Amino acid sequence: MVPTRDLETWKLLPGVKSGDLGPKIGYNSKDNGWCQFDKVRIPRTNMLMGLCEVSKEGELSLKGDPRVMYSVMMGIRMMIVSACGSYFTIQAARNATRYCCVRRQFKTEQGSSEERKVIDYQTTSTTIAKMLCRGFTMAVAGQFTSHEYERMMEDIQRKVFTRMDPMHHILSGFKAVFSAQALSDVEEARRTCGGAGYQSFSGFTALFGAVSPIPTYEGENNVMIGQASRYLVKQLKRAKEGKTLAFPFTYLSKMQETLALKNQARTVEDFMDLGVLDRALQARACNLINATMSDYHESTFSAKFKDNDLFQQAKLSMTVAHMRYLQLHIFRSECEKAAFRDQRITQLMNLVGKIFCLEQ
Structure with a gap:
């Protein structure tokens, strides 16, 4: 003090x-x-x-293990990750949905003298639907991350620190990707409401004020993705050495198998299979990681120059693809484990996952 x-x-x-x-x-x-x-x-x-x-x-x-200090910082990031989807994106979509269901504009429906609801326009409904799907996938991934953090803290009480590095990777990556997405979603939802969205009574001014600093505090987003990228590269090296990888890097052990996959989807029905879409996001991440690191290793420049000048942006892009795959994979796995009593909820969550994947 x-x-x-x-x-x-x-x-x-x-x-x-x-x-x-x-x-x-x-x-x-x-x-x-x-x-x-x-x-x-x-x-x-x-x-x-x-x-x-x-x-x-x-x-x-x-007097103790200095790694314990990082758990406090990680706890704050965990709360950020949990809030981005369940609070900011979903609340922004909710505000926009309510407004667009009431607001009417232009008589464009044949045989009707009433003006059309704004929500009935394809551009509006598509914008809000995609936003809701992003919000739900982030919310489920955030809830999963929160539970994993609690398990990590229980391990720390027993002086077991094996979960800390993977947890730091997940939190750093999700914090950067989710907070940037939440900020973008709040602004997009505001614009969907036209001039009313610019008024304080819409709720967007307070929402924007709350979400706007998140990409900066508790780790600026580019720095966070950079940290997640470095650990991802370490795990890729371990995979090539034949070592066993724990979640969320298990798929890296099968990278060559994934890269060899061709023509997994040929029809519309194939592309509406969430399992196929899951593999598609996995393949995208593997391709970006493989291409980036192949070019990196072939370059004759110094490691410092490659890391800070030549391949910094490429590494960030491959890490974002990795985090997006984890976002979908966690969402899908958690929904399958949930075993909803009402099958309509299962079908709806399956549709949420499909829309999220297809937007990527």
């Missing part, structure tokens, strides 16, 4: 300067400021010393 003010006068201590950074685009429930220190000493007793401590002689020593 860094002392900045006198506890009696509440004035800034000598050597400390601070101020407010002013309002932001959104997230104004959290204040942001700046602080400058000039020859300021922080008392040793102000250190919390939960996982490490400093002796009176100035020596630093660890």
Whole structure:
């Protein structure tokens, strides 16, 4: 804890300067400021010393496993991943659906003197339907991630840290992909409502203010995808060495088999098979990963130059494809395990998965 003010006068201590950074685009429930220190000493007793401590002689020593500190950061990302689909995208789609079901515009239906509901226009219904499907797949993947995080925390209590690296990969990738998608969905839903969507009473201004900072805080999205990419490359190397890979990298062990698949779908019925679409997203991820890493290894430039200049964007693209495949695969697996009592729900969730896949 860094002392900045006198506890009696509440004035800034000598050597400390601070101020407010002013309002932001959104997230104004959290204040942001700046602080400058000039020859300021922080008392040793102000250190919390939960996982490490400093002796009176100035020596630093660890009291536990430093990896535990990452679990807190991962917990916040887990909440972000859970909220992107179940709260932001689905709520944006809900607001747009309600408005477009009531708003009427233009007499375009033959034999009717009434103006057509906006929701009945193909462009509007398609936009909202795809948004709902993205929201549901993100929500289910977010719920799965939340459960996996809880299992990881239970393992940490037993001093078992094997789940941390895969969990960090999933959270980093989903945080980046889902938050970017949620921000895009809120804006798209707002535009669907025309001028009314620009009014505060629509609910979109508050929703946009809440979602707009998410791609930035708790890890800027490009950085998050970069972290997920590095771990993905490590797992690909392990797969080529013949080592057993755990979820979510199991499919990398069968990459060559996937790359060899041809003509898996020939008819409309084939393309409406969720299993075929699942394999299609898997094949896309495998092709992007294989092509990118083949070019990477063939390049004669230094590793640093390749990582930061030549192949950075390509690695991000292959990682996004990997995360999109996981999003669908998790959604499909969780829905199959759910065993809904009403078969209509099973059929509906199956349709959600198909629409999500076909949009990709």
